Amino acid sequence: MVVANQKGGVGKTTTTVNLAASLALHGNRVLVVDLDPQGNASTALGIDHHAEVPSIYDVxxxxxPLSDVVVPVAxxxxxFCAPATIDLAGAEIELVSLVARESRLQRAIEGYEQPLDYVLIDCPPSLGLLTVNALVAGAEVVIPIQCEYYALEGLGQLLKNVDLVRAHLNPQLHVSTILLTMYDGRTRLAAQVAEEVRTHFGKEVLRTSIPRSVRISEAPSYGQTVLTYDPGSSGALSYLEAAREMALRGLPANVAVEYDPEHVEQRQEHNPHSMSEGIQ
Incomplete structure (x- = not known):
């Protein structure tokens, strides 16, 4: 899954790491590929990503090999995470002269031999070669849209690029999921934006929206996702529900799945690094 939106500040990285953590807490093996030179996804997962660390740039x-840079999230x-370092900032230029420059990430993921249920790729807020690599490697595009004014601005270009990549490089690519983020139920604007997005995109929009939350914003500064920082918060519960909704969408219509919240809670209780206790 490629998490993309060239508009900055819409919650791409937040969505990537929290959906990944939610899917893992549901019992899946999940890899986050951090393609943003700022390395915010790596930070949020508590992964060291200073300049000397083997990173997705080397891949x-x-x-x-991707297996040389992937590290488990404590x-x-x-x-698991394939971290980004600041070296990625120059990768856009360096990739231009390389053979098969658009499909290098795809080949790396195909060559990764460890079993995985999901791969989530966090893209930079641009439509350059890094994002193209992500779109060529991915099967689905997840677009976070913030419930703010100008929410749909610039989305047309992203959708056009998805169509171009599908036509020329990756026929299976499609926009599968739209996730509404930073939703503030107290404002009419949020409700209007949500209605506009649902009207425009229809069934691709998840029923679950992610609320504007201090806990979600605080978690990365502790090197954590909101799922471990404050498991009982509205933000954590919303991401768990969004991940469940996405997972169920991927199943055949005739498969029934029982959702066991106790299983998720047990996995959280066994996490020795959780800082949620004592944080009110």
């Missing part, structure tokens, strides 16, 4: 530019069992 894309130096053709290093806080969440079954969650």
């Amino acid at each position: 894309l530019v130096e053709s290093k 806080d969440v069992e079954g969650l």
Whole structure:
């Protein structure tokens, strides 16, 4: 799944890491690929990503195997991360002269031999070669849209790029999920934006929206997702429900699944790194 929106500040990274943690807490093996040179997804997962750390840059530019840079996330069992370093900032230029420049990430993921249920790719807020690599490697595009004024601004170009990649490089690519973020139920604007997005995109929009939440904003500064920082918060519960909704969408219509919240709670209780206790 490619989490993309070239508009900055819409919750791409927040959505990537919290959906990934939610899917892992549901018992899946999940890999987060951090393609943003700022490395915010790596930070939020508590992964060291200073300049000397083996990173996704080495995979894309130096053709290093993905397994050499993937590290487990300490806080969440079954969650892994391929970190980004600041070297990625120059990768856009370095990739231009390389053979098969658009499909280097795809080849790296295909060559990764460890079993995985989900791969979530966090894209930079641009439509350059890094994002193209993500779109070529992915099967689905997840677009977070913030419930603010100008929410749909610039989305047309992203959708056009998805169509171009599907036509020329990756026929299976499609926009599967729209997630409403930063939803403030107290404002008429949020409700209007949500209605406009649902009218425009229809069934791709998840029923679950992510509320504007201090806990979600605070969690990365502790090197955690909101799922481990404050498991009982509205933000954590919303991401768990959004992940469940996405997972159920991917199943055949005739498969019934029982959702066991106790299983999720047990996985959270076994997490020795949780800082949620004592934080009110």
